[in-house]
Amino acid sequence: xxxxxxxxxxxxxxxxxxxxxxxxxxxxxxxxxxxxxxxxxxxxxxxxxxxxxxxxxxxxxxxxxxxxxxxxxxxxxxxxxxxxxxxxxxxxxxxxxxxxxxxxxxxxxxxxxxxxxxxxxxxxxxxxxxxxxxxxxxxxxxxxxxxxxxxxxxxxxxxxxxxxxxxxxxxxxxxxxxxxxxxxxxxxxxxxxxxxxxxxxxxxxxxxxxxxxxxxxxxxxxxxxxxxxxxxxxxxxxxxxxxxxxxxxxxxxxxxxxxxxxxxxxxxxxxxxxxxxxxxxxxxxxxxxxxxxxxxxxxxxxxxxxxxxxxxxxxxxxxxxxxxxxxxxxxxxxxxxxxxxxxxxxxxxxxxxxxxxxxxxxxxxxxxxxxxxxxxxxxxxxxxxxxxxxxxxxxxxxxxxxxxxxxxxxxxxxxxxxxxxxxxxxxxxxxxxxxxxxxxxxxxxxxxxxxxxxxxxxxxxxxxxxxxxxxxxxxxxxxxxxxxxxxxxxxxxxxxxxxxxxxxxxxxxxxxxxxxxxxxxxxxxxxxxxxxxxxxxxxxxxxxxxxxxxxxxxxxxxxxxxxxxxxxxxxxxxxxxxxxxxxxxxxxxxxxxxxxxxxxxxx
Amino acid sequence: xxxxxxxxxxxxxxxxxxxxxxxxxxxxxxxxxxxxxxxxxxxxxxxxxxxxxxxxxxxxxxxxxxxxxxxxxxxxxxxxxxxxxxxxxxxxxxxxxxxxxxxxxxxxxxxxxxxxxxxxxxxxxxxxxxxxxxxxxxxxxxxxxxxxxxxxxxxxxxxxxxxxxxxxxxxxxxxxxxxxxxxxxxxxxxxxxxxxxxxxxxxxxxxxxxxxxxxxxxxxxxxxxxxxxxxxxxxxxxxxxxxxxxxxxxxxxxxxxxxxxxxxxxxxxxxxxxxxxxxxxxxxxxxxxx
Numbered sequence: 093x094x095x096x097x098x099x100x101x102x103x104x105x106x107x108x109x110x111x112x113x114x115x116x117x118x119x120x121x122x123x124x125x126x127x128x129x130x131x132x133x134x135x136x137x138x139x140x141x142x143x144x145x146x147x148x149x150x151x152x153x154x155x156x157x158x159x160x161x162x163x164x165x166x167x168x169x170x171x172x173x174x175x176x177x178x179x180x181x182x183x184x185x186x187x188x189x190x191x192x193x194x195x196x197x198x199x200x201x202x203x204x205x206x207x208x209x210x211x212x213x214x215x216x217x218x219x220x221x222x223x224x225x226x227x228x229x230x231x232x233x234x235x236x237x238x239x240x241x242x243x244x245x246x247x248x249x250x251x252x253x254x255x256x257x258x259x260x261x262x263x264x265x266x267x268x269x270x271x272x273x274x275x276x277x278x279x280x281x282x283x284x285x286x287x288x289x290x291x292x293x294x295x296x297x298x299x300x301x302x303x304x305x306x307x308x309x310x311x312x313x314x315x316x317x318x319x320x321x322x323x324x325x326x327x328x329x330x331x332x333x334x335x336x337x338x339x340x341x342x343x344x345x346x347x348x349x350x351x352x353x354x355x356x357x358x359x360x361x362x363x364x365x366x367x368x369x370x371x372x373x374x375x376x377x378x379x380x381x382x383x384x385x386x387x388x389x390x391x392x393x394x395x396x397x398x399x400x401x402x403x404x405x406x407x408x409x410x411x412x413x414x415x416x417x418x419x420x421x422x423x424x425x426x427x428x429x430x431x432x433x434x435x436x437x438x439x440x441x442x443x444x445x446x447x448x449x450x451x452x453x454x455x456x457x458x459x460x461x462x463x464x465x466x467x468x469x470x471x472x473x474x475x476x477x478x479x480x481x482x483x484x485x486x487x488x489x490x491x492x493x494x495x496x497x498x499x500x501x502x503x504x505x506x507x508x509x510x511x512x513x514x515x516x517x518x519x520x521x522x523x524x525x526x527x528x529x530x531x532x533x534x535x536x537x538x539x540x541x542x543x544x545x546x547x548x549x550x551x552x553x554x555x556x557x558x559x560x561x562x563x564x565x566x567x568x569x570x571x572x573x574x575x576x577x578x579x580x581x582x583x584x585x586x587x588x589x590x591x592x593x594x595x596x597x598x599x600x601x602x603x604x605x606x607x608x609x610x611x612x613x614x615x616x617x618x619x620x621x622x623x624x625x626x627x628x629x630x631x632x633x634x635x636x637x638x639x640x641x642x643x644x645x646x647x648x649x650x651x652x653x654x655x656x657x658x659x660x661x662x663x664x665x666x667x668x669x670x671x672x673x674x675x676x677x678x679x680x681x682x683x684x685x686x687x688x689x690x691x692x693x694x695x
Numbered sequence: 696x697x698x699x700x701x702x703x704x705x706x707x708x709x710x711x712x713x714x715x716x717x718x719x720x721x722x723x724x725x726x727x728x729x730x731x732x733x734x735x736x737x738x739x740x741x742x743x744x745x746x747x748x749x750x751x752x753x754x755x756x757x758x759x760x761x762x763x764x765x766x767x768x769x770x771x772x773x774x775x776x777x778x779x780x781x782x783x784x785x786x787x788x789x790x791x792x793x794x795x796x797x798x799x800x801x802x803x804x805x806x807x808x809x810x811x812x813x814x815x816x817x818x819x820x821x822x823x824x825x826x827x828x829x830x831x832x833x834x835x836x837x838x839x840x841x842x843x844x845x846x847x848x849x850x851x852x853x854x855x856x857x858x859x860x861x862x863x864x865x866x867x868x869x870x871x872x873x874x875x876x877x878x879x880x881x882x883x884x885x886x887x888x889x890x891x892x893x894x895x896x897x898x899x900x901x902x903x904x905x906x907x908x909x910x911x912x913x914x915x916x917x918x919x920x921x922x923x924x925x926x927x928x929x930x931x932x933x934x935x936x937x938x939x940x941x942x943x944x945x946x947x948x949x950x951x952x953x954x955x956x957x958x959x960x961x962x963x964x965x966x967x968x969x970x971x972x973x974x975x976x977x978x979x980x981x982x983x984x985x
Contacts, residue, residue: 173885185882189882192875622876628752630797632876632879635877636830637797640829640830644828664789664790665793668766668786668790671754676765
């Protein structure tokens with residue numbers, strides 16, 4: 093073994109066993125390293141590489157191993173980090189550097205084996221999350237205020253990170269229901285979405301509980317899309333995706349067909365990565381799909397693998413989605429056991445398999461290149477582009493990265509044909525779109541509409557607003573506030589852009605006049621401050637300066653005009669000079685709130 | 696651009712790019728920064744160094760590139776034929792000024808001469824930041840040995856030391872970026888002291904630090920006594936006498952005492968890097984009889 097210098101701290105027997113177990117769990121079988129490339133080891137040398145040479149045997153196991161040890165022991169000790177470093181041949185400083193990047197890992201023994209993460213972000217904040225935190229803390233629980241947990245339609249949301257037991261989420265949480273969850277009481281199921289099955293296309297299966305297992309999925313038309321796909325050539329499948337006009341549903345609205353044909357045109361091996369790190373405050377649509385229709389994602393990815401000649405699929409799901417993770421894990425395992433994943437998918441003569449990877453509490457890992465770094469076992473810091481992932485993606489190889497909702501639409505395209513799909517909606521906005529309604533509406537939830545519905549249509553579907561609506565947060569924290577004069581704007585890519593806002597990930601959060609906007613907007617600013625990876629100066633410092641400025645307005649009565657000059661300066665450098673989208677969009681909500689006179693008493 | 700010792704095996708063709716209205720011919724594979732240098736433009740850089748892979752984290756070298764929605768980091772963006780670049784636009788000046796304001800309001804840059812100069816050049820206005828409500832790096836100086844100190848209140852998190860400790864020079868990986876966001880810090884695992892860490896005391900991190908956050912203990916002590924006098928120092932170039940590699944050493948001498956040792960970054964053997972003996976093992980020179 094190469095010499096790897098570590099401190100004298102050693103792992104306990106339990107920690108050492110957890111490390112050994114986790115590596116055994118991850119080893120061969122599931123992931124075929126051949127498809128990633130040859131492993132590189134140097135006898136007598138330290139194994140550490142980066143860039144296009146990041147193809148070596150064990151570093152990409154770092155995040156799964158950290159999870160496993162954290163879940164078994166409750167925290168990461170110096171001895172445990174040394175054990176992991178030695179086992180994976182990753183320098184201890186780097187193991188620590190990676191682990192300390194993520195919110196869900198701690199380096200001191202927690203006071204309790206259960207850490208209760210209570211969302212105190214946007215929708216949960218206006219649903220009394222801070223009161224819940226106070227109540228739980230006064231009862232002596234270990235509570236951590238969390239950024240959005242993607243449970244906005246059932247606010248306040250809670251994620252319980254347990255030790256030695258499965259994590260759980262608690263929805264519409266009260267002190268009592270959180271305590272019950274600690275005692276192992278399961279959540280009572282609620283309807284996944286408010287609309288009935290007849291009104292749904294993409295989500296038509298979510299009400300049918302049977303479809304959470306393989307036979308039930310097949311009985312409701314599952315795998316018909318794959319059958320259709322493999323009756324065509326891979327190039328034809330991509331042509332249909334191109335013809336459909338499908339655009340990315342994660343927020344950037346990039347044409348999917350274009351991305352797929354770019355990847356297919358690159359020399360292999362290729363990867364298909366699904367971005368299920370749904371962390372944009374106010375967004376929960378992908379969670380609903382994964383919890384209630386996990387096979388549709390597996391099927392759509394299989395079609396993508398066939399079309400692009402990508403043999404390895406990856407799903408990167410956020411660590412705070414325990415139920416969706418379990419649903420996907422079981423779907424992937426069952427699909428594999430039915431021969432629908434593996435060396436010869438469904439007897440159709442191609443290889444495709446899926447590896448599920450969990451994030452560990454970092455919004456930035458939803459940025460596609462940060463996500464790739466995270467999978468590879470590095471800090472979730474975005475890469476500089478170009479080169480783009482289509483040519484230099486996971487392990488430096490051609491990679492298509494698609495959002496969950498985008499991916500699942502591929503099934504629809506196969507069933508309807510590309511042109512048939514494109515007949516829904518108009519222009520660049522084709523197909524149906526999922527919107528996440530939360531805040532002050534009668535029936536919050538995910539709503540599916542054909543592109544072209546107006547904001548008013550969506551609010552009507554959700555039973556109207558409650559109270560006296562003051563503003564709507566569109567697109568999440570990275571989006572912007574609009575006022576109620578925008579009700580008739582069709583929510584299409586084109587019309588929203590013309591009206592000066594972005595649909596982003598489909599967040600529609602209604603805020604009535606009971607909301608303390610100074611507090612609400614300050615929380616959004618704090619969100620960016622806490623979620624900035626810190627790699628580039630404009631965002632690392634700019635998000636902090638922006639927060640400080642808002643606090644000066646709010647708590648020190650600083651003149652808004654002078655602060656606005658500063659805020660505009662911060663916004664401009666973050667938008668112009670940051671590495672990635674986090675910095676580019678970190679000021680949108682703040683400036684729009686000032687423009688609308690929601691904060692600071694100006695208008 | 697990773698620095699390697701491989702000789703170029705293919706003939707590089709030239710491309711033409713336009714910098715502030717003037718065409719410049721540069722080699723394919725060069726960066727926009729190379730083109731700016733060729734065009735005689737002065738470009739501020741912090742995280743860029745000739746011997747380390749640019750992480751393009753500081754963003755002070757950004758330029759406007761026609762067709763790009765955002766500004767691009769000149770230090771790491773390869774040139775393409777026909778690029779049109781502006782280095783003196785209002786957007787570029789604004790971003791550079793703001794980055795410099797951000798650096799100077801969050802870290803102590805008083806010993807970073809380049810940054811201090813650019814603050815004036817770009818009209819940075821530090822007085823508009825309310826001291827009481829503006830967060831800074833306030834780390835205590837780490838003094839763990841007699842060789843070098845780490846003053847992270849001066850650190851601008853440029854990653855250069857991490858690169859030098861890792862793949863760009865030493866392959867020791869004693870330090871890494873830790874934490875997240877404004878809490879990012881360069882550190883060892885669990886902040887163990889350097890003697891406990893994997894550090895081999897090559898001091899290559901000290902050599903690339905742009906802000907003096909990492910400095911020789913001798914320099915630190917002299918500064919503390921108010922006796923650090925660069926203007927009175929002479930620099931003598933010599934060859935390291937420890938082994939046969941032939942590393943050049945620059946001995947910085949004040950009052951007839953060696954106070955700092957480095958190696959020229961353009962030296963063909965060292966690229967500015969040394970080992971613990973060359974950089975810190977100079978005391979024998981001063982062991983005079985009697």
